[in-house]
Amino acid sequence: MSLDKVRQRAEQDAKSRGYHLNPDPGFLNDLLEGLKTNEERYGYPACPCRMSSGFFDLDRDIICPCDYRDPDVEEHGACYCSLYVDEATHGSGEAKPVPERRPPEKQAKALGLDEDREVEPKVVRAVQAFETERKLFYCKQCGYVTFREEPPYVCPICRAKQELFAELKTSLKLWTT
Amino acid sequence: MVVVKVEGEKRDHNVFLYSLSTCGWCKKTKEFLKEKGVEYEYMDVDTCTSEERRAAIADLKARSAPMGFPLAIIDDETIISGFKPDRYTEALGL
Numbered sequence: 001m002s003l004d005k006v007r008q009r010a011e012q013d014a015k016s017r018g019y020h021l022n023p024d025p026g027f028l029n030d031l032l033e034g035l036k037t038n039e040e041r042y043g044y045p046a047c048p049c050r051m052s053s054g055f056f057d058l059d060r061d062i063i064c065p066c067d068y069r070d071p072d073v074e075e076h077g078a079c080y081c082s083l084y085v086d087e088a089t090h091g092s093g094e095a096k097p098v099p100e101r102r103p104p105e106k107q108a109k110a111l112g113l114d115e116d117r118e119v120e121p122k123v124v125r126a127v128q129a130f131e132t133e134r135k136l137f138y139c140k141q142c143g144y145v146t147f148r149e150e151p152p153y154v155c156p157i158c159r160a161k162q163e164l165f166a167e168l169k170t171s172l173k174l175w176t177t
Numbered sequence: 178m179v180v181v182k183v184e185g186e187k188r189d190h191n192v193f194l195y196s197l198s199t200c201g202w203c204k205k206t207k208e209f210l211k212e213k214g215v216e217y218e219y220m221d222v223d224t225c226t227s228e229e230r231r232a233a234i235a236d237l238k239a240r241s242a243p244m245g246f247p248l249a250i251i252d253d254e255t256i257i258s259g260f261k262p263d264r265y266t267e268a269l270g271l
């Protein structure tokens with residue numbers, strides 16, 4: 001993945017949400033480089049400003065654009081890394097640091113702080129090991145459905161909070177009889 | 178430990194930084210300290226070996242420090258989390 005591709009992807013993403021990318025060209029370049037490095041290193045663009053576990057399922061909430069971006073841009077005018085910023089921050093020419101919104105428990109779980117799990121990233125094994133814990137969740141507000149271990153921090157479609165998600169229990173029997 | 182030392186003329190305090198090589202705010206912090214002439218050491222916890230990384234995580238856990246980067250430990254007691262020039266200025270008497 002070339003740096004240009006990473007940049008284009010981020011630009012498109014920003015546009016689709018009405019955001020901008022960081023106004024400082026040097027700072028922006030460093031973040032895009034960081035995303036590129038992480039994508040090459042882990043196989044997915046993990047957040048450049050957070051410690052990744054290397055386990056896809058455990059890092060899922062911090063894969064860029066992360067679960068915390070939208071609420072952070074809304075509240076602070078920038079995401080945690082300040083890759084994505086709002087109009088006002090962009091206009092001011094400089095983003096300010098944003099406090100971490102990712103719950104410490106999530107990070108503890110990802111980095112194995114709550115247990116003596118090996119923190120050696122082994123992506124393939126990880127995908128197999130955690131896949132079974134995934135469930136279907138739906139957003140009660142807009143109906144968006146997602147398949148993961150827990151509902152997203154906010155709904156990526158309508159931005160409803162996590163509490164508005166419920167587990168979707170499907171009965172596969174209906175389909176087979 | 179893959180600790181990198183950055184020389185500077187201000188050596189009154191022992192400054193140690195846990196950082197990520199990919200993080201913009203970590204880079205800003207490193208540049209800030211360098212600009213101010215502060216001598217410091219840093220360790221990029223994403224490029225070190227997994228053993229070193231485990232040691233770093235254990236150290237942060239033992240200090241009850243937040244697992245966010247950059248994270249500075251000054252004189253083995255003051256912890257500064259994030260890019261906060263004001264706090265560095267105060268802690269280091271810049």
Ligand code: SF4
Binds near residue numbers: 062063068079080
């Ligand atoms: S904080 Fe910003 S750069 Fe980091 S993953 Fe979230 S959206 Fe991407």
